[in-house]
Amino acid sequence: MAKYNDAFPGKYLNAEDDSLAYGDLEVTISHVASEHFEAREDKPAQDKLVVYFKELKKGLVLNKTNFKIIADLTGQDDTDNWSGAKVILTLMDVQSFGDIVTAIRIKKPSPTKARLMERHGKNMAKAAELGIADLDQYRITGESTEEAIMEAGRKLKAAMDAKTEEDDLPF
Numbered sequence: 001m002a003k004y005n006d007a008f009p010g011k012y013l014n015a016e017d018d019s020l021a022y023g024d025l026e027v028t029i030s031h032v033a034s035e036h037f038e039a040r041e042d043k044p045a046q047d048k049l050v051v052y053f054k055e056l057k058k059g060l061v062l063n064k065t066n067f068k069i070i071a072d073l074t075g076q077d078d079t080d081n082w083s084g085a086k087v088i089l090t091l092m093d094v095q096s097f098g099d100i101v102t103a104i105r106i107k108k109p110s111p112t113k114a115r116l117m118e119r120h121g122k123n124m125a126k127a128a129e130l131g132i133a134d135l136d137q138y139r140i141t142g143e144s145t146e147e148a149i150m151e152a153g154r155k156l157k158a159a160m161d162a163k164t165e166e167d168d169l170p171f
Contacts, residue, residue, distance in 0.1 A: 010058070011058060011059075012050065012058055012059055012060065012061050013056070013058045013059065013060045013061075013089070013104060014104070015091055015101070015102040015103055015104055016102075017058065019056055019058070019089075020089060020090075020091055020104065023090075024088050024089065024090045024107075025055075025088065025089045025090075026086060026087070026088050026109050027053035027054070027055045027056060027086070027087060027088075027089055028053060028054045028055065028084060028085070028086050029051055029052070029053060029054075029070075029082045029083055029084065029085045029086075029087065030052045030053055030054045030083060031051075031052050031082075031083055032049055032050065032051045032052070032062070032079035032080075032082055033049070033050050033052065033059070034047050034048070034049055034050075035047065035048060035049075035050050048061050048062065049061075049062040049067065049079060050062065051066075051070070051079075051082070060089070060104060065105070066104070066105065066106045069105070069106045069107070070082060070085070070087060070106055073085065073087060073106070073108050086109050087106045087107070087108070087109065088106065088107045088108065088109050089104055089105075089106065090104070090105050090106075090107055091103070091104060091105070092104075092105045111146075113146050113149065116146060116149040116150065116153070117140065117142075117144075117149060119153070120140055120149055120152065120153050120156070123153065123156055123157065123160070124138065124139075124156070126160065127156055127159065127160055127163075130160060130163045130164070131163070132156075132159050132160060132163055137155075138152050138155060138156040138159070139152075140152050
């Protein structure tokens with residue numbers, strides 16, 4: 001027998017969609033469109049924002065929660081500036097109108113090793129400008145693991161924060 005979504009495929013992503021059947025999915029936002037939804041049951045006709053992804057045919061109808069999450073992740077509340085942003089689609093049980101339902105939520109992708117190394121390099125340059133002593137203890141190499149890079153980054157940030165607080169002392 002066929003599943004409901006196979007027999008009646010929808011135009012938009014939903015929690016039962018096969019795209020998310022095997023867990024979290026990293027996608028790239030291609031664009032956001034305003035689309036008209038006809039009146040149904042007790043809901044009036046309305047326009048809603050739909051976010052589309054380069055990797056999927058179906059779009060995700062944006063709710064307030066997912067809109068705010070993408071705006072926070074991108075630093076942009078204008079949907080015209082979201083194109084190219086990478087996000088993770090994940091399934092989550094949420095409370096909705098008194099029921100617990102499975103919904104699609106957006107989350108930030110884990111940083112790649114290349115992004116971690118780039119960020120660490122920038123922080124090393126800032127640390128040098130601040131006059132942080134013995135920067136060698138925070139150095140990483142191309143052989144460093146993601147965990148080692150993040151640990152070195154945390155230690156470097158703590159040293160930078162301490163130096164900044166030290167410089168702010170009035171005496």
